[in-house]
Amino acid sequence: MKRRNFIQKSTAATAFLTLGGLSLQSFASKNTKHITILHTNDVHSHIDPFPITDSRYPNMGGVARRATLVEAIRKENPNTLLLDAGDIFQGTPYFNFYGGELEFKLMSMLKYDAATIGNHDFDNGIDGLFAQLPHAQFDFLSANYDFKNTVLNSHIKPYKIFVKDGIKIGVFGLGIELQGLVDPKMYKETLYLDPLEIAQDMSRILKEDEYCDLVICLSHLGYHYKTEKISDLELASKTKNIDLIIGGHTHTFLPKPTVTKNSVGENVLVNQVGCFGLNLGRIDFYFDNDKNLASKGKSIIV
C-alpha cells in the first residue's frame, strides 16, 4: 500500500514535467527503481524447521520455507539480492555428517548472491571450508581476512558489484577477529586486518572509484558490545558512504532495523535477523531520477 502511494507521488512529479509540452509518459514508469535486499545470518546448519516440541522456536525456520518466501519476493521484484552474513556452518548433525555440503547446495538453489565468512565457518578448518566451495554457486566476500598464504587464496573476493536495473550495488564482507575465538590450527595463516580501516577503504572504493549507487557491508563483527570491541554500530558511526550494514555473530533479534548516523551525520541502516533461519530480513531501496523529488531527501520507513 505504501509503495503504491509512493508511485502515485512520483507520477505526479512527472506530470509536472509534462507541462513543458513533451510527453514523458514512457519515462514515468522508468524513473523509479526498486532494489530489494534479502538477508539471513547465523543459520548454523538449521536446514529443517525446529521440532513442534521445541521449547523456544516450535515449528519455526526451515530452508524449504525460506525458498518459497524468497521465490515470491523475487517474482514481485526481480531486482533482488539475497545475502548471508556468515556462520552458515555448525549447529545440527547435517554439518557434522556432511561438512556443509548441503548448506551450500541449498543456498545455491535459493540463488544466494553472496555471503561473508563467520568464525564457525572455520569449524572444519580452512581446508574444510575450501573443500565445500565447489558446492557454493555464490561468492564469498571478505575484505579484512587476508587469505594469501592459505588454500582460500584467490577464492574469496573483498567485494562484488551487482548491477540490478542499472543500479550499481557494491557489497563487501567483514569478518570478526579469529584469535581467541577459533583455534589457530583451524584458520592457519589467515590474517585479520582492522575492519574499520578496511571498511573506510572499501566504502571509498565502491562509492568514489566504482560509482556505486548503494554500498552494503556484509559483516560478521557482531551488532554491539559493551567493550571497545569493534561492532556494526561502532563501524556505522565511524565510516561514511555505507548505506546498509547486514550483521551477524551476536544472534541479535531486532524489533526493526536500526537507523543510526555515520561519521558525516548521514543515516545508515544496521540490521540483523537473529539466527537459525527463523527470520528473513528485507530492506527495499527506492531510487528516483527526479531531481525535485530527490532534493527532498530520503525517507526511511522501518
Next chain:
Amino acid sequence: MKKFIISFIIFSALFSCKSQLPQLVKIEGKQTTVNETIASNKTIENTIKPYREKVEKEMSTVISYTPINLYRNDGNLESSLGNLMADLSYERANLVFNSRTGKNIDFAMFNYGGIRAGISKGNITNESAFNLMPFENSLVVVELTSEKIMELVNYLISENVAHPLSKQFNLTVTEKGSDLKINNAALDTSKTYFVLTSDYLQTGGDNMNFFKDPVNIYLLDYKVRNAIIDYFKATDTIKVSLDGRFRNEKTLKN
C-alpha cells in the same frame, strides 16, 4: 530500455545540467518470520530428503546401554552424568596424552552448564551423544601450579554446583574448611598438575579463569563429543555411581 534512454536524454536536456544520477529517495525495512504459514518448496524438500534419512538412520544407531537414567542433577555436588562425562573424558584423553607425553593426566574438570541433556534408561544412540554435547568443544590438558589448583578449589566451593569432576579428584567441604585429595594425596605445592578440560573452559568460559594462563597447554585435537561416542561404542553397559568425590559435610550435619 531504448525508450528509457531516449527519455533520459530528453530529461537531461530539459534540465540542461549534468546528467541526473538515480537518487535514493526511500528505504523500507521489514522482517518476515519463517513459520508453518509458509509452504515448503518441493524441490528443496526433495533435495534435503536423502540427506535427512541418512542423518536420522545414523543418529538412531544404538552404541551403548544404560540401566539407569543419567542426569546432571541427581546428586548434590556431583551427578551420575557429570561423573560419567568426566571419567570417560579422562579415560579417553589420557590414552592420547600419555602416548604423546609419557605423563598422566591428574584429573578432569568440566562445567555443569556444559551438560546439555540427560540420557534416559535404555539404549544410548549417537543422538544421545549429540544432545549431551552439541558443541564442537575439544579436549585440552593444562599444566597448573598448586596456586591455580587452589583457585580451582575455591571456585568449586563458592559456585556450590555439581561441576563434573573425575574420580581422581576428591574434595570435602567441612566445618573447618576443606579437604582436598588428588590421586589420594594432599596437594603438593612443589609440583604442577595436569588437568583435563575443554578449550571453551580453558579460554575463560564460565569464569574458570584459573585455566587461562597455564604453565603449559596441550591441545589433544579430540572433540569432547567424539570422546563420548568412542567411549559409548567401546562400553556395552554404562556403570556409574555417586561416590562423593565432591561433597559438603557441613550440609550433611545440619
